[in-house]
Amino acid sequence: MADPVVRMRAVHKAFNVGLPNETEVLHGIDLDLQPGQFCAVMGPSGSGKSTLLNIVGLLDRPTSGTLAIAGEETTALDDRALTRLRGHAIGFVFQYHYLLSAFTALENVMMPMLGDAGFPNEAMRVRAAELLDSVGLKKWQDNLTGHLSGGQQQRVAVARALAMNPALLLADEPTGNLDTKSADAVFELLRSVNRAHGMAILFVTHNAALSQRCDSIIQVVDGMVLDREAA
Numbered sequence: 001m002a003d004p005v006v007r008m009r010a011v012h013k014a015f016n017v018g019l020p021n022e023t024e025v026l027h028g029i030d031l032d033l034q035p036g037q038f039c040a041v042m043g044p045s046g047s048g049k050s051t052l053l054n055i056v057g058l059l060d061r062p063t064s065g066t067l068a069i070a071g072e073e074t075t076a077l078d079d080r081a082l083t084r085l086r087g088h089a090i091g092f093v094f095q096y097h098y099l100l101s102a103f104t105a106l107e108n109v110m111m112p113m114l115g116d117a118g119f120p121n122e123a124m125r126v127r128a129a130e131l132l133d134s135v136g137l138k139k140w141q142d143n144l145t146g147h148l149s150g151g152q153q154q155r156v157a158v159a160r161a162l163a164m165n166p167a168l169l170l171a172d173e174p175t176g177n178l179d180t181k182s183a184d185a186v187f188e189l190l191r192s193v194n195r196a197h198g199m200a201i202l203f204v205t206h207n208a209a210l211s212q213r214c215d216s217i218i219q220v221v222d223g224m225v226l227d228r229e230a231a
């Protein structure tokens with residue numbers, strides 16, 4: 001059987017370690033995500049969902065516990081190795097898209113590919129154009145992202161997250177800032193890229209209706225995973 005895309009064991013995370021205001025936010029989390037699995041992450045505000053996602057995304061390190069991404073144990077990796085693994089294995093979509101508004105949609109989608117020796121310039125351009133086409137933005141590829149609507153910008157962000165064909169997509173409230181119709185469209189887009197590209201997705205949301213349309217749901221409450229339900 002293929003390695004899980006995420007295998008987390010007994011992960012604790014504390015902030016301000018050693019200081020009087022030390023706080024433990026995650027209290028021993030176990031999490032497995034299989035290739036192609038689309039999993040919603042729910043839970044009250046402040047329960048630790050973003051902290052969990054930042055650790056899975058190798059943006060922050062656990063205080064203790066282990067984490068393997070795509071079969072590679074990460075605990076002992078240095079920052080450079082973590083950055084390399086992150087760049088190749090993980091795509092991110094956040095609530096705020098963090099696009100570069102003075103660059104075109106095409107240029108934004110090419111950004112993650114820059115510096116990757118495997119992509120000569122023309123191949124980067126072709127791949128970025130294909131990705132924008134796949135998210136319904138072919139016509140808009142040469143527009144500055146600052147001139148696109150919120151829903152369109154989030155589509156560019158999804159295309160950019162797919163640039164390196166990651167095994168894992170992390171989406172932290174990607175629909176949180178959008179009206180219902182645009183939120184639904186971005187969710188459907190994630191669903192379709194999940195089916196078409198087969199990458200696993202962790203999708204943080206406060207939207208119960210959307211979570212029911214995922215393959216599974218985990219509930220984070222007070223820094224613990226409370227229960228898992230099949231959606």
Ligand SMILES: Nc1ncnc2c1ncn2[C@@H]1O[C@H](COP(=O)(O)OP(=O)(O)OP(=O)(O)O)[C@@H](O)[C@H]1O
Pocket residue numbers: 015016023025043044045046047048049050051052
């Ligand atoms: N860098 C930090 N330093 C200290 N405390 C932090 C830090 N980051 C997060 N926290 C604390 O960790 C707890 C969990 O925060 P987190 O952002 O993970 O929650 P969340 O479930 O994603 O919340 P929301 O749904 O509101 O986005 C909060 O009490 C927060 O104040």
